[in-house]
Amino acid sequence: xxxxxxxxxxxxxxxxxxxxxxxxxxxxxxxxxxxxxxxxxxxxxxxxxxxxxxxxxxxxxxxxxxxxxxxxxxxxxxxxxxxxxxxxxxxxxxxxxxxxxxxxxxxxxxxxxxxxxxxxxxxxxxxxxxxxxxxxxxxxxxxxxxxxxxxxxxxxxxxxxxxxxxxxxxxxxxxxxxxxxxxxxxxxxxxxxxxxxxxxxxxxxxxxxxxxxxxxxxxxxxxxxxxxxxxxxxxxxxxxxxxxxxxxxxxxxxxxxxxxxxxxxxxxxxxxxxxxxxxxxxxxxxxxxxxxxxxxxxxxxxxxxxxxxxxxxxxxxxxxxxxxxxxxxxxxxxxxxxxxxxxxxxxxxxxxxxxxxxxxxxxxxxxxxxxxxxxxxxxxxxxxxxxxxxxxxxxxxxxxxxx
Numbered sequence: 230x231x232x233x234x235x236x237x238x239x240x241x242x243x244x245x246x247x248x249x250x251x252x253x254x255x256x257x258x259x260x261x262x263x264x265x266x267x268x269x270x271x272x273x274x275x276x277x278x279x280x281x282x283x284x285x286x287x288x289x290x291x292x293x294x295x296x297x298x299x300x301x302x303x304x305x306x307x308x309x310x311x312x313x314x315x316x317x318x319x320x321x322x323x324x325x326x327x328x329x330x331x332x333x334x335x336x337x338x339x340x341x342x343x344x345x346x347x348x349x350x351x352x353x354x355x356x357x358x359x360x361x362x363x364x365x366x367x368x369x370x371x372x373x374x375x376x377x378x379x380x381x382x383x384x385x386x387x388x389x390x391x392x393x394x395x396x397x398x399x400x401x402x403x404x405x406x407x408x409x410x411x412x413x414x415x416x417x418x419x420x421x422x423x424x425x426x427x428x429x430x431x432x433x434x435x436x437x438x439x440x441x442x443x444x445x446x447x448x449x450x451x452x453x454x455x456x457x458x459x460x461x462x463x464x465x466x467x468x469x470x471x472x473x474x475x476x477x478x479x480x481x482x483x484x485x486x487x488x489x490x491x492x493x494x495x496x497x498x499x500x501x502x503x504x505x506x507x508x509x510x511x512x513x514x515x516x517x518x519x520x521x522x523x524x525x526x527x528x529x530x531x532x533x534x535x536x537x538x539x540x541x542x543x544x545x546x547x548x549x550x551x552x553x554x555x556x557x558x559x560x561x562x563x564x565x566x567x568x569x570x571x572x573x574x575x576x577x578x579x580x581x582x583x584x585x586x587x588x589x590x591x592x593x594x595x596x597x598x599x600x601x602x603x604x605x606x607x608x609x610x611x612x613x614x615x616x617x618x619x620x621x622x623x624x625x626x627x628x629x630x631x632x
Contacts, residue, residue, distance in 0.1 A: 231534040234267070234274060241269040245407060250616040254559065257547060265553065267533070272302065272407065273521075273540030279551035279572065281531065282543050286520075287577035289322075291528050294579065295521035296320040298540055304409045310419040314404065316460065317467050319520075319579055326578065332450040333464060336443045339585045344441075345383060349590050352378045353597045361601045361631050365608055368625040369481045373399075376476035379590050380469055384444040386429055394469065397422050401466075402474035405521065405618035419466070426465040430458065443468070468583070475517045476587050478614070478621025479573075480594060483511025485625055486561040488605050493563060498599035504592045506563040509571070513549035514561050516573035517619045520545065546620050548572045605629040 240260040243249050249256065257277055260268035266278025276282050285292065296314050305311030314320065318329040335341070353375060360371050373395055381388055397418035403411050430451070433444050447465065450456040456464070487494045487507060496503050521542045528535040535541070549571045550558040574581035581587070609626030 231529045231532050233534045233536065234539060235536075237264060237267065237533070239264050239267055239269045239274070242275060244270050244275070244616045247615060250613040250620060252613075253547065253616055254550065257550070261552075266531075266551075270542065272298070273542065274535075275542050275544055277544045277547060277551070279548045279554040279570075282545065282548050282572055283576055285528075285530060285541070286522070286543050286572075286575060288528065289578045291524065291526050292522040292541070293322055293525055294319055295523040295540055298523060299405055299407065299521060302407050302409065303404075303412050303415070305412055305415070308412075308416065310412070310415045313419055313423075313463055313466070316463050318464060318582075319467075328455065329460065329464065330582065332455050333443075333446070333468070333582060336446045337582050337586060342585045342589050346589070346593065348382045349379055349593050350597065352382055353594045357597065357601045364631055365626070365628040368484060368605075368627050369477070369622050372477040372481045372484075373473075375480065375594055376590060377469065377473045380472050384429065384442050384465070385433070385440055386444075390425065393421065394425065395473075397425075398470050398473040401470040402619045403615070405519070406615045407617060408615075422466040422469070423462050426462040426469075427458070429465065430461055471581075472583055472586065474619045474621075476591060478517040478619060479508075479511065479587070480591050481622045481625055482515045482517075483508060483591070483595070484598075485607075485611065485622060486511060486514060487599075488607055488627065490561070491604065494599055494605060497595055498603075501592070501596045503563065504596045504599075505588075506568070507595060508588065508591045509568045510561060510563040510565055512573040513555070513565070513568045513571035514558075515620075516546045516549070516571070517621050518545045518573070518575070519543065519617055519620065520575065520579075542617065543575075545572045545575060546616075601632045602627075603630040603632050 240263040242256045242260060260277065266276060266281040268275040268277060276285060300306055300311040300314050318326065321329060356374055356378065360366060377391060377395060377398060378388065381391065400414045400418040404415060429444060430448060433448055439445055447461045451458055451461045487497065497507055519542050521540060524535050524537050524539040527537050549555060552558055574584040605627045608628035611625055612623040614621050614623050
């Protein structure tokens with residue numbers, strides 16, 4: 230007979246505490262000693278085992294993203310930001326999920342993304358022209374400009390709007406932090422982004438010019454009646470946010486690891502193919518996301534009964550540290566066997582839509598950045614974001630020799 234999850238002797242981890250995000254590994258080491266793949270937190274249970282996350286997160290018929298729980302915890306039920314969260318493609322199921330995802334999918338195919346390589350290189354090079362001569366800066370601040378500038382290029386938006394958009398995306402990145410005090414900021418960011426995205430769509434339609442970009446795909450979807458105008462604006466906001474916070478946090482975390490092994494950073498400058506290995510190993514070692522799920526039915530898995538209504542958080546961000554799957558997991562070792570088995574982009578029907586774009590721009594970006602920032606050294610206090618939601622570095626001050 231399986232044991233009910235609430236009857237297991239599990240460690241409770243204070244993941245909402247700011248201090249936890251700075252060094253979560255000791256907590257998870259203790260949790261693994263209590264149970265190989267489960268722990269508790271204030272609002273439910275944490276799934277931290279690599280194989281278990283891989284198996285469970287693909288049970289799309291029995292698990293659904295727990296956006297409703299998050300919205301309720303944040304006190305946003307019935308409010309504009311709460312409705313927006315409930316309407317996102319990641320919050321939809323079945324036919325509704327397929328309808329919205331299929332409208333977005335054509336742009337994110339690998340061949341389509343590869344066609345924008347020159348745009349990605351141009352964006353990174355232009356940023357490096359501005360930042361490279363400084364000799365020192367906060368790498369997280371620099372990295373925050375990179376993915377959103379690429380997205381601006383991919384949808385034909387005006388880079389002059391970048392500063393205000395970055396603010397809104399930083400706020401939205403805290404949406405799964407489970408901190409209700411942040412709701413007023415969420416509402417302000419949502420209102421601003423809906424106005425911004427609606428203006429983008431209307432300007433494109435009014436121009437009478439069609440372009441080979443993501444915005445055009447969404448305009449066509451609205452014109453064809455596949456998506457409503459509200460849905461187009463909401464999905465644009467979501468795509469900006471999803472590509473922004475995760476990509477810049479991942480690039481910063483991977484670079485932080487590389488800064489501690491200078492010979493690897495130097496190799497990234499010389500060898501574009503090595504950058505692919507460096508990014509994949511970074512995704513395995515530490516990644517940003519920890520998506521929540523709610524059990525839609527009773528689930529029996531590995532002698533554990535997970536009752537209907539149970540709130541689970543799948544820790545993709547540290548799943549690659551499971552010592553049962555990866556030897557010496559805290560060692561950052563590009564070229565490690567099976568590194569690509571990581572779960573940073575999720576699995577199942579809700580696997581990250583932009584995974585090819587994320588990989589491509591991080592690999593290209595790392596190669597160019599390493600060429601321009603020589604001999605980087607950490608030059609101040611490194612701080613971390615909250616662990617739940619979108620985890621990553623808050624500050625990463627570095628000093629370097631400009632190329």
